[in-house]
Amino acid sequence: MGSLPSRLSVVTLGARDIGALRSFYRSLGWSELPASDDSWSAFLLGGVLFALFPLPELAAEAAPGVPDPAGGWSGVTLACNVDSREEVDTAFAAAVAAGAVVVAEPTDRPWGGRSGYFADPEGNRWEVAWAGTARFDERGALIAFG
Template sequence: MSELPSRLSVVTLGARDLPRLRRFYRGLGWEEIPSSDDEWAGFLLGGVLLALYPVDELAAEAAADIPSPTEWSGITLACNVDSREQVDAAFADAMAAGATSIADPVERTWGGRSAYIADPEGNRWEIAWASSARFDARGALTAFGN
């Protein structure tokens, strides 16, 4: 059995103007998680977190291998795991399954641990642990940043 659970926890949009994008989603009536601000924002949407993160910072983490930012969509998918140590094990499983390493597991400035991989078509996945992520019995994200 793989250490990488079959769950989609987070969809991150690389924001060129994060305050504007944040206002847009709030304008839809979507409720932000309490830790949101103009540097990072999140909206819990039916078990998946929609995250807004500055595109240049996201590119530095998830697309450092792409020479021109216009060659990258600015979107990453994430699978949050249950422990800091599981990031490394899930990363190893993904590599064994044929993923391309984008960024090895590291401690992040936001307080968690994560790694980035690309699937065979170049789609970027973050394998992450965040202490504030909470899941229900099905693996659906129920809280983040609280």
């Protein structure tokens, strides 16, 4: 029997308004793939593809027959780890300037790092975090943690 490779290749958000989300993520300074449009959009982030796909179409593929989720928090958070404690505040401020909604201001955490939470225009939660044990390669991909 084969095995499932231990990797995360793509994270896809089901978008209620893909145009607004595309605009928000471009406002963060992220480069959208050239093939992106309002039927599918993607950003290559440190070795992981971050994709946006219309929610009804994603639901038809990934959850056929299940009602669309209500608005609000899904119980999932995405994270962008940065290189220093100070960079948490700078990156967080950039997200807010691009239109993010503040969920929890950056603060030093009991686990020894620093992080804050914001929501994108559709309520998807992002954490901007620094953990002293995180190590990244030249592309920004996480290569060690802990």
